[in-house]
Amino acid sequence: MTGIATPALPSYDSGAWDVPLLGDTIGDNLDRTVARHGDRDALVERATGRRWxxxxxxxxxxxxxxxxxxxxxxxxxxxxxxxxxxxxxxxxxxxxxxxxxxxxxxxxxxxxxxxxxxxxxxxxxxxxxxxxxxxxxxxxxxxxxxxxxxxxxxxxxxxxxxxxxxxxxxxxxxxxxxxxxxxxxxxxxPDDAINIQYTSGTTGFPKGATLSHHNILNNGFFVGELCHYTEQDKVCIPVPFYHCFGMVMGNLACTSHGATMVIPAPAFDPAATLAAVAEERCTSLYGVPTMFIAELADPLFETVDLSSLRTGIMAGSPCPVEVMKQVMERMGMAEVSICYGMTETSPVSLQTRSDDTIEQRVSTVGRVGPHIEVKIVDPATGLTVPRGEPGELCTRGYSVMLGYWEQAEKTAEAIDAARWMHTGDIGVMDSAGYVSVTGRIKDMVIRGGENIYPREIEEFLYTHPDILDAQVVGVPDAKYGEELMVWVRLREGADALDADALREFCTGKLAHYKIPRYVHIVDEFPMTVTGKIRKVEMREVSVALLEEADRT
Structure with a gap:
């Protein structure tokens, strides 16, 4: 008798959870919190000293x-x-x-x-x-x-x-x-549209992701649940309110738990953020990786008492392993969480847990969130790939937006007939359901037939003692189709770094086709206001630099 092969486990997971979804509107939820915690601090604005x-x-x-x-x-x-x-x-x-x-x-x-x-x-x-x-x-x-x-x-x-x-x-x-x-x-x-957030489009005009009470109230609440928020917590929110990170993961996570919202400054300022944490005794701190990098490098860092910090969230763009380790060790944020999501999904779909291993918290974006489904599919066929194989990350559940405001065709391009939101991100799910995001499908570089994921190279370059931050983009090449250029921010006082020196550092540690051919040293990267790296702009500048070099 011929045995039946056991199928490989598919890259699919769902967030079963004991706590049910909230059925409130945002206003009713706020009123319930006020009834329980009316005398506790709700909001602190550091710039003016006002408190409520x-x-x-x-x-x-x-x-x-x-x-x-x-x-x-x-x-x-x-x-x-x-x-x-x-x-x-x-x-x-x-x-x-x-x-x-x-x-x-x-x-x-x-x-x-x-x-x-x-x-x-x-x-x-x-x-x-x-x-x-x-x-x-x-x-x-x-x-x-x-x-x-x-x-x-x-x-x-x-x-x-x-x-x-x-x-x-x-x-x-x-x-x-x-x-x-x-x-x-x-x-x-709760199902009424309540919020429109314009995605930072890299080409053309941005699209207005339309979100309901149910979308964003539940997302804020469950992000807070996974951070173990209670009325005892104070959350420092230096990320912009205009984005989901600030108004959902920040404000709504706080008000749904009776925690305190702390506004350190009108716009991000590393010293003001550190001072707010120290003086308000904040238990949680938010930021994109570039914000944490700036805080760790700020002269005030060594002088302030951050011992009140317990947790926080690093999100918005890929989180470098080395930076994550420093945040946990030097800032005392032992329970810091990485969140992954997008405006169209309210935003968080995946999140690390406080009891995850160090490796899980520094090398993945966690597991699926409560009451949400995720899967990874072959972009060409739409079929779910086996665990361990890369593909496009898709998500479904309460968090998926109602649609793009008055743009039905754009909505249909992003959300399929089964209500799966296609993220455009390349993900890999391991056997335990943890997902690593290795880049954008459109950021993938194809050099001489080899698929190269910039994130892998960037993570390696963070181990260079003189490199503060690195971003890799593909540039046109007559022989290979594409070549790699790395934009590098150097640490203060570091020696100059050229392509030859970088190549020497990488040789024997990265496959030859993954070693960047070109190096561009910069003080800052082009970014959106939320701290996302604008790789489209970096590619355009890179091409112009190479064309200028060819002319000279």
């Missing part, structure tokens, strides 16, 4: 919500927020949720033409904005484009009279008649 307990925070949110209703903003209306991290940002986040308005997050780095696109594409009726920040004159840019945005009826500048009037109208109503707010609450469903 949960009861005080809820009063500010309800007043602004009533102000929005009195201004004619209700369920389904789009309200834009264009500002750096500040307390007012969070008030707007929760107030719009309470009335059912759709909050549209606008990147603080946008210029006038990008602002105009978002205002028009989302049909924003009210724009709440900082008057200016750093070198950006937001008020002037709004003035430039307002005439081209027929849906835009109201502009409210934070700190100006119109902001004060909006809040004052709401506070007066709060004292006399809050029934409009109660009526608005009764008309809301």
């Amino acid at each position: 307990t949960y009861s005080e925070f809820a009063a500010e949110v309800d007043a602004l919500a009533l102000g929005l209703l009195r201004a004619g903003i209700g369920k389904g209306d789009r309200v834009g927020i264009w500002a750096p991290n500040c307390a007012e940002w969070t008030f707007v986040q929760y107030a719009t949720a309470k009335v059912g308005a759709v909050l549209v997050n606008i990147n603080p780095a946008y210029r006038s033409h990008e602002l105009q696109y978002v205002l028009a594409q989302a049909g924003i009726r009210m724009l709440i904005s900082a008057p200016e920040f750093k070198t950006s004159d937001y008020a002037a840019m709004i003035g430039e484009v307002r005439g081209e945005c027929p849906d835009l009826e109201q502009v409210v500048l934070i700190g100006r009279s119109e902001w004060d009037e909006l809040g004052a109208a709401g506070r007066a109503a709060l004292e006399t008649d809050r029934s409009p707010l109660d009526a608005a609450r009764k008309g809301l469903s």
